[in-house]
Amino acid sequence: MKTIAVKNRSPLIGPALLLTIAVCGLFYVKWFPYYNRAFVAASHHAIGNSILMGTASAPPAASWQAALSYAIAYGKAIWQAMVLGLLLGSAVQALIPARWIARALGQTGFGSVVTGAVMSLPGMMCTCCAAPVVAGLRACRATPGAAIAFWLGNTLLNPATLVFIGFVLGWQWMGLRLALGVAMVLGIGYLVDRAATDREAVAAQSAMEEMSTNGETGVMFVRWLKILARMTVRLVPEYIVLVLLMGAARAWLFPHIGPGIDASLAWVVAFALAGALFVIPTAGEVPIIQAMLALGMATAPAAALLLTLPPVSVPSVAMLGRSFSPRTLALTCAGVVAGGIVAGLIAMAIGL
Template sequence: MSTAREAQRSPTYSYGWPVFVLLAIAGLFYVKWFPYYHRAFTAEATHSIGNSILMGKSANPPAPSLTAALDYAWAYGKAIWQAMVLGLLLGSGMQALLPARWVARVLGRHGFGSVAAGGLLAVPGMMCTCCAAPVVVGLRERQASAGGAIAFWLGNSVLNPATLVFMGFVLGWQWSALRLALGLLMVFGLGWVANRLVTPQEASAADARLVELTRQQDDGGNVFARWFGIFVRLAARLVPEYVVLVLLLGAARAWLFPHIGPDVTSSLGWIVAFAVVGMLFVIPTAGEVPIIQAMLSLGMGVGPAGALLMTLPPVSVPSLAMLARSFRPRLLALVAATVVGFGVVAGFAAAALGF
């Protein structure tokens, strides 16, 4: 009996996890690490990483229209499609290729250890909030704790080392320092709070689900067929709503950012407004850097820029929608509200410190 069970387990245990690790390393190298390495030299030499995806070389975003929606979706899609495919492959792969208890062992605890692990694992990912979402779905399906999964989700964009380097060369190292200081508090603080909110009933349900997942995996089957099936279901569930929301936000750019100029000052009203809008809007990885650079060049105050620094990257309407089944609504609402709060703090900090 024991031998038969080991034989059934062998596909996942013998080559499933090496395939997953190879995919993660090769995929991140091709999509993230290698391109960002060269992009850092461009940022150093030119103090720029390109035009603002929000408004290009214009002073304001285009008026709401189908053309504005399609243009933004096209530019955004070109920037993120490889990372999105990789995110879907990793999110489905961890459900099919990794032993069911592995993720739970690292990220399933409801103390600070899982939060620390999630935040640290996010650093090499360097994905935008939407591309990280499929991986977070996979983590939650494998019973990662809410805090560990949230730390991974937010850490990918907020603690992205490449973005911090770009930011330093383009905006100034004081902006990188502000982002890092508040980012650490956001990622690990929100993760800790999320785990504190887990009820005993939810913890028991997660343990029971993990036992069921382990039993299902022990039943054997073709691991790659299972991977393909999960990938298709995950893509069919996440991609359509994602595309629709990106189109809507692309069309609504002029409503969300109706005016940029010297009269957008570092007052409370403008800082709060930009913090809320930044939390809602969707951008590719490091997209906040040229957006803030363009807005500052038009005379906008550093307070609203500081708000965008902390709210544009970590969450957006599409990423919140993609994770609606993975977290309780009140937890996602808490994440969104806390991100806005960090944006307000960053805005006042940038103004007070004379950025």
């Protein structure tokens, strides 16, 4: 009788462990620090210096030192969240049955997209730290649209970032981000599902289709460690290299900030594209835009950055190159850039 009871409880061990890691990890890495930072934002109307250029009027010239200094600053800001992302992304594949993910996120249509967006809200991760979790969801048969909505929702719908934007930049900026963020997360996710082929509608790694916790607990943990090691070896090196390149390329993407950056369509498009390429930590767009506005840049290109800096970047797109088709990733990035351009046009129209 005792043996039977243990076997009946064993399928719950994996899900319970995943839930524990998610709650404890997010509380330590995200929820508690952001709770405290909200009071800083409210009292000081700032949450730190711009990681892009500090207190200067332009990023440093492209060099090995510029690349290294940015990579170190960025790494200090996100390393804990990246570790958590890898743990969760591998645990999703090893500790719970894939059919659970397929049931929640595996139906092509608007319902799965909304579910993916809602599931992203507690995560509050930057685009790169969310990427391993997205890869795990795709491996467990989440549809492209649902996985994309989860990915974009982590940044665009981050509740803490919305609070920071309100206290630091103004509540009209928060309203712009929230309204367009919801439209982008749900709209891009839905378009991705509509454009997906039958082959793209299932996860690329079909061999993981029936991962289950019904086996022995020891085997489950061994599987988790193997998946974690494989994800780490595959994702982290390319991630580091691309962050270094982005750190060096700051001077080319944002060569000058000041009154010369006016509210013209050309600058809105340029900054929307630059924002979609560059990589920042969670909420990094807030001090970046605050510093740019203080230097005299127009609000329209800043509004474009508000919508394109957080959700995608060259490193995060590369990290998901095996989870989505090139067409899906291109459509996602195009949707993000289009959202940034719309934000800039709205800022011009309402005089933000």
